[in-house]
Amino acid sequence: MKKRAFAFEMAVSFVLMALGLVLVQLGLPGYGLVVVAAILMGLSFVTRKWVAQTANVKVAAPKRGNH
Amino acid sequence: MQLDVVVGFFLLGMVAQLLKAPIKMPKGLYESLTLFLLIAIGLKGGVALNSHASGDLLIQAAAIIGFGLVLPLIAFPILYKMGGLSRIDSASVAAHYGSVSVATFAVAMTVVEANGIEYEPYFPLFVALLEVPAIAVGLWLARDRNQELDLKKAAHEIFLNQGVLLLVGGLLIGWWAGARTDSLMPFFSSLFHGVLALFLLEMGRIASSQLGVLRNFGSFIASFGVLMPLVGAGLGALLAHALELSTGGVILLATLGSSASYIAVPAAMVVALPKANQSLSITASLAITFPFNVLVGIPLYSVLVGHWS
Numbered sequence: 341m342k343k344r345a346f347a348f349e350m351a352v353s354f355v356l357m358a359l360g361l362v363l364v365q366l367g368l369p370g371y372g373l374v375v376v377a378a379i380l381m382g383l384s385f386v387t388r389k390w391v392a393q394t395a396n397v398k399v400a401a402p403k404r405g406n407h
Numbered sequence: 408m409q410l411d412v413v414v415g416f417f418l419l420g421m422v423a424q425l426l427k428a429p430i431k432m433p434k435g436l437y438e439s440l441t442l443f444l445l446i447a448i449g450l451k452g453g454v455a456l457n458s459h460a461s462g463d464l465l466i467q468a469a470a471i472i473g474f475g476l477v478l479p480l481i482a483f484p485i486l487y488k489m490g491g492l493s494r495i496d497s498a499s500v501a502a503h504y505g506s507v508s509v510a511t512f513a514v515a516m517t518v519v520e521a522n523g524i525e526y527e528p529y530f531p532l533f534v535a536l537l538e539v540p541a542i543a544v545g546l547w548l549a550r551d552r553n554q555e556l557d558l559k560k561a562a563h564e565i566f567l568n569q570g571v572l573l574l575v576g577g578l579l580i581g582w583w584a585g586a587r588t589d590s591l592m593p594f595f596s597s598l599f600h601g602v603l604a605l606f607l608l609e610m611g612r613i614a615s616s617q618l619g620v621l622r623n624f625g626s627f628i629a630s631f632g633v634l635m636p637l638v639g640a641g642l643g644a645l646l647a648h649a650l651e652l653s654t655g656g657v658i659l660l661a662t663l664g665s666s667a668s669y670i671a672v673p674a675a676m677v678v679a680l681p682k683a684n685q686s687l688s689i690t691a692s693l694a695i696t697f698p699f700n701v702l703v704g705i706p707l708y709s710v711l712v713g714h715w716s
Contacts, residue, residue, distance in 0.1 A: 345627040348489040352630040356637075369710055372703035376633055383626040390622060 346384065353381040411518045416604040417701055420611020432609050440606040441670065444513055445573035447595040447602075452531025453581020454588055459529050467650050471533045471660075474646055475540035478664065479505030481642075482635055483548050490627045492687075495549045499676050499683035500628075502545025503692050504635050506668035507537045509570065510610060511700050513603050515662035518705055519655045524713075526655025535574045537663055539565055542675050549680055561679040570671035610697065617694035624687055632667075632695030639664035640708055654716045661708045665700055667692035 356377035363370025423430045456464075479501035486497035512534050519526055542565045565571075581588055621629060643664025647657040669692045676683055 342491070344488075345490055345625070348485075349626055349630040352634045356633065363707075368714060369707065372707060376699065376703060380626065380630050380633060383621070383629055387622060387626045391625070 346388070349380065349384040353377045353384070356380070411514065411521055413514065413517055413600060413604045413607055414701055417607040417611040417614075417698070420608040420613075421615040421698070422611075424612045424615035430608065430612055432605075437606070437609045440602055440609070442569075442573060443595070443598075443602050444606060445509060445570060446577045447599050448509060448513060448516075448531045448534065449574040449577020450581040450588060450591065450595055452529050452534075453578040453583070454585060455528030455530075456532060456578065456582045457585035459527070460582075464529065464532075467652075468532065468536055470646060470650055471536045472540050474643065474664065475505055475537045476544055477505075477642070478639055479541045479544040479548065481638060482631075485631060485635070490631065495551075495680055495683045496687055498545045498549030499680050499685070500631075500688045500691060501548060502541045502676065503669070503672045503688045504639065504667045504696075505541025505544060506539075506672045507534055507663045508666035508668055508692070508697060508700075509534060509574065509670065510603075510606065511662060511666035511697060511705075512659070513599075514607070514701055515659055515705050515708075517600060517603060518709060519658055522709070524655040524658065524709075525653050526659055527652060530656065530659050531574065532578060533660070534663065535571065535578055538571050538574070538668070538671050541668075542672055542679075545672075545676070546679055549683070557678075561675070564675040564678040568671050568674040570668075570674070607701075610693075614694050614698050617690050620686060620690045621694065624690060628687065628691050629695050632691045633699055636665035636667070636696050636700055636704055639666075640704065644708070644712065654712055657712045657716065658705075658709050661712065662700065662705055665696075665704050665708070667696045669693045669697070 354377070356373045360370035360373030360375075360377060363373065420430065479498075482501035482504045483497050486492045486500050487494060490497070492500070512530075516526075516530070546561065640661040641664075644657050644661040646664075647660035650656075652660060669689055673685055673689060676688070677685060
């Protein structure tokens, strides 16, 4: 399910990026979509990294208690 | 097309909150501004209804209700299948995206009027019609045979929540009174933009303060909160085109399709689906979709509709 959500997020980012670039090519204001696509893509990676780091901290905590 | 001046206040609220600079609105002012906007929009639409009521309007109203029923059916499988949310959470968020945001509509109306684009003046009727159907669909999607739903209590919240009541009440008073509302208009019409600017200042602050909650829900909801408005806007524009609405009407229906409720639906969902995660829906509609529509969506829909019409 997590892989499916990640694929969805990437697909949305790429579609927005493509749509934005097409609009810019047509002389229409598509920069907003390009910026939003970049933010979403960055958010996808950053939040996953943050969740992974939080999980590592939670796993490490009991080990310290065993000593 | 430039961003409207009222959007500047939304940005000011967002930046101030991000910089942790204190903008303290007196308690109750935000609620008062919400009441003002709901009544002002309802009243304006009601006065227009008084002189524009026709048989065509019934067909348009039926199509708009159908639109409100379809949107949550599109949103639900994305949330349930792709996002892996629970059935209740998926249904609750879908109901929010099937319903509409009066504040987003107010911004779009301001943009359309500022650019001198004509639109159907009875549009607030469509706003009122789009508030309710999605809630009913959301409850149907969330149905659980093992859980009894207090229909009476749910219906009370669906039809008699503050948003629906004031909007429909304003519409009915405007429709009934017609030109006699002129004595109220110095207050409800002339002050509209100033009140909207104050409201957006607070909205910017609230939206910005909700962004931190995204860490709890992950980036899926952010992607959904941007994709769904674009899907809704596209369908709204197509429907408006099929109904032969004016250029302004196409922009406004696209905006309504793209907006997500954060006043009427949450109030109903708290009662009808108490197990649903309310902060998930509020974060998506308020922190993602509302800023997206105000800063990117509405200017984009306006330019695209203007370009192709």
